[in-house]
Amino acid sequence: MAYLEIKNLRKSFGDNEVLKGIDLTLEKGQVLAIIGASGGGKTTLLRCVNFLTLADEGSITVDGKEIYSAAVKYTDKQLRQNRLQFGLVFQSYNLFPQYNILKNVYLAKNLRLGAQAKELFAKGNPHRPACKKSDWLKKERRQNVEEARALLAKVGLSDKEKAYPCELSGGQCQRAAIARALSLSPAVLCFDEPTSALDPQLTKEVLNVIRDLKAEGRTMIIVTHEMSFARQSADKIVYVEGGVIVEEGTAEMMQNPQTEGLRAFLSQEEENETRTANTGESK
């Protein structure tokens, strides 16, 4: 059984069936690139995986454990617990503007401490720590901050931990958002067009971070229009059109598209790339 298994995922908005039965598998440590023209349902797929919308049909399994099944009714708390298997990096970063980069990264983990402490220090828990609850919290908080620092170092933002999002470039914001998504150690990290709002230089620095994460063995799903990145870094590429996976394969598939849809999409992307390259030069 594969590390991540998505089975027959379906989602409709009213009469509009956006996902028409998506099946996907991904091995641990692999990178999946999802490509396809706008409106094909790529964002909806990632949103279903992260429970930002709930799929109408289908199931999601990570490491042999069912995280979601449309047939099951979950409580809010269960969904909150299960979604931690996944992280999501948005195109528009969505950093918290009122906190500095460091706090952006450790906030969510700190907010989980309350519930954890309650459980840990409950009467009759055999693993109840010997220290006082307040000391435990202090220690954990300090550790979370240190972990956040390490994550910022990993994305090359050590010198910016005190900066607020409004003081950073788009590329720096996106790298901070990646560090934040890593803070809860998700099993699978998803990216929805992480570089679409960035110029080529900043795109490069973000893609480099993603390459580093691949080298670390992170399992990732990336919706992207960066065809050369997909070719070089993805272990698996799927082409999505009209809510279905039309083609699925490795980088070779890009050289040798089997369907008219993918062929047209690739030549369109190539055209866009040369156009941006040209305007880039003329500047």
Added chain:
Amino acid sequence: MNFSQVTLQLLQGFGVTCLLFILTLVFSLPLGLLVCAGSRTRFKPLRYLTRAFVWVIRGTPLMLQLFVVFYVPGMVFDAPIFANLSNGRFVAALIAFVINYACYFSEIYRGGIESVSVGQYEASAVLGMSKWQTFLHVVLPQVIKRIVPPIGNEIITLVKDTSLARVIAVFDIIMVAENILSLHALIWPLFYAGVFFLLFNGLVTMLLRFAERKLDYYKI
């Protein structure tokens, strides 16, 4: 009457004005949150009822509302409730002000909450935060930053609006000055009363500016 006698009398009235101002804020700022929750609830009857109420309060003169609060309970119970209490007039004015300002504040809160982008909620959700944590740690700080300027404007208006309490004979600074006018035929104390408002608003403006500067360390 000489200047210091007038000043002393006006100060007494000004005490009432200040008390009305402060108590109105103390009650209407939190009550506004409640009204705001009502106007955003998923329970439709309550939502429409709240919005209709806010519409009426914001759409009619505060002076009229003062009369309504002061006289209508007496008409309903067939006894002048507020007029019989020792500080009933003040209480009636306070109730009218609190209701009126809570409605204005609720709309400011609503605008502030609705201006926080969906992306902020989604980022919080993906990070496993509960609804309450999201509101408290992500949404609320941004709302506060956004609403301080418009709330400030309302507060400055409130300082001046307190003088309306005089229409139901609350013994505020304007009423005191008018009394001096009719008893001693002196007009200048009335104008002098304006200086009190001016100075008070100067102080309020300074405090608000301080708050805005405190919140200026980031942009949304």
